[in-house]
Each structure stands twice: as structure tokens, then as C-alpha cells.
Amino acid sequence: MTYLITLLVASVTAMPLGMFLLLNIILYALSYTFKSKFYQPGPIFFAIICGAMSVAFMPIHFILSLIIEPTPIQDLEIIFWLLQSLLTPLLSFAVYPIFCIIDDLTNKELPTEVGRQFE
Numbered sequence: 369m370t371y372l373i374t375l376l377v378a379s380v381t382a383m384p385l386g387m388f389l390l391l392n393i394i395l396y397a398l399s400y401t402f403k404s405k406f407y408q409p410g411p412i413f414f415a416i417i418c419g420a421m422s423v424a425f426m427p428i429h430f431i432l433s434l435i436i437e438p439t440p441i442q443d444l445e446i447i448f449w450l451l452q453s454l455l456t457p458l459l460s461f462a463v464y465p466i467f468c469i470i471d472d473l474t475n476k477e478l479p480t481e482v483g484r485q486f487e
Contacts, residue, residue, distance in 0.1 A: 370396045383429075387436050394428055395421050411464040419457035426452075 374389045381388065399417050407413065426449040433440040470476075 384437070387432055390436075391425070391429055391432055394432075395424060398424060411461055414464050414467075415457040415460040418460040419453060422453045422456040425449075 370392050371389070374385070374392045378385050378388050383391075399421055402417065402420065426444065430441055430444060
């Protein structure tokens, strides 16, 4: 899914595909590690993960830009980053039930340690 999402979203961003893919893989690894250690079923955990990855996105993007790009990012856009980090967890509460409905429609089997609150 990380590769698919990267290819779908890459068409609406100016970020180079290679750096965008690397950034998404790093964010996936961070979220997977966090999930494997602290998982709690439900929308609150989903909002925490969305918020944490939103906070982590800009610093990781900035570091990758310094390492990979010949002309790295000069302006961090801190206000945009803070607003994005605050609004993303709020929107995740609205999106979580939609993801549960999609899981039900596609008959996705959940692992045994995973539970859902909206059933």
C-alpha cells in the first residue's frame, strides 16, 4: 500500500518520486514500530498515529532534503506544519468509520490481536 499511495499522491506534489517514496517508507516503518509496541484498538489510537506521522513528516522531509537534493529546502513553513499537525488528528476521527465500512465491504480479515470499536 505504501508504494501504491506514493504513486497515486506523487502526481499532485512537486516532490521527487524517489524522495517521496523513501519518506513514505520511513513513516510506515515508524508507524508500524509504534503500532507493534503500543497498539490499542479504536479511533483514538488511529488519531494518535495520524497526528504523530503528521508531526514527523516535516522534520524527516527536511533531513532527507538536506541529504538527497542538490538544492535543499530553505524555508520550513513552521506555521503550516503546526496547523497540519493539529488538523490531521481531528480529521482522522471522521475518516476512521469510513475505513471500518470499507473493511466490512471488502471482508478484510483482521488479525486476532486487533479489535474494532465501530461494529
